[in-house]
Amino acid sequence: MEQRIDRIKKQLHSQSYKLTPQREATVRVLLENEKDHLSAEDVYLLVKEKAPEIGLATVYRTLELLNELEVVDKINFGDGVSRYDLRKEGADHFHHHLVCIECGSVDEIQEDLLGEVEKIVENDWRFKIKDHRLTFHGICYRCHEKQDTGEESGSEVKEMN
Amino acid sequence: MEQRIDRIKKQLHSQSYKLTPQREATVRVLLENEKDHLSAEDVYLLVKEKAPEIGLATVYRTLELLNELEVVDKINFGDGVSRYDLRKEGADHFHHHLVCIECGSVDEIQEDLLGEVEKIVENDWRFKIKDHRLTFHGICYRCHEKQDTGEESGSEVKEMN
DNA sequence: GTAGGTGCAAAGCCTTTGCAGCAGG
């Protein structure tokens, strides 16, 4: 974790940005919640616990900056808010999402499932792929199990991570 | 075109909605611009040419309704606006997008490229897929040709529809 | 006459921006 912060710090410095306390707090929140897909508001609330004086605008500005530096990906599941997802270091961004329409959970698939598909697209459509977004909507295994055991579904779920 | 409108009309009636003149004008705009990915505002401006008195709110409400009826898909390319894409009739929604980061064009791939991938997801993650979104970001063949001046254009590009 | 649909304007949300103050070189 410290190493990662250090690397992000260097990355910032290399483009003459600073790792201010607010930025560091924001990055830490992202690292600590790496599995989640936090909205700016979510990040804000979590950062406030560490740095109560921070403003929402700063969080937005920091997230925007991290997005430009390709430290995070800004993603959108169609629910009206942007979410921010830490990139795996070094990896040419390759991860997909499973969004449960029952409980709203979002799981990640790190594995690259699109190798073949990308070859087809690049050849048949002569399209030079730089990035992709793949999201499946459906029912996650947890909700599946709930239904199979006759349990009530849905209304109480909070966090699935 | 008339047949399609007729079917949409029946679909509306079957759920006791009406195909009002405003709704019909909106649907016609969508049919006439099937290849595009219009925003609500785009649709509004086009509909206004046929039915100048229509309000933006009605367009939003109509698009929302058509989305619920699965006549259109509401999609989002991360540029801050929702876009509306007519579904191919009968098809279990399967189409993907190629978004050019150079010129902003959006091409569609109707072909289902995810058959194998979906099997893997359903088996390995026990996730029951209901829908998916697949978008590639990169450089389209048109921009490619523009850049590589004097390139031999050997292979044919596949039909986009 | 009842229910659904419409236009307009207002309100809602998420996000961005303007600005004065602040911090570190």
Add this chain to the structure above:
DNA sequence: CCTGCTGCAAAGGCTTTGCACCTAC
């Protein structure tokens, strides 16, 4: 000082909602 960064509040942009009127059965 100068530059970059911050917090606050205001403004923006897209979308939804409230409401009175209208229209079709």
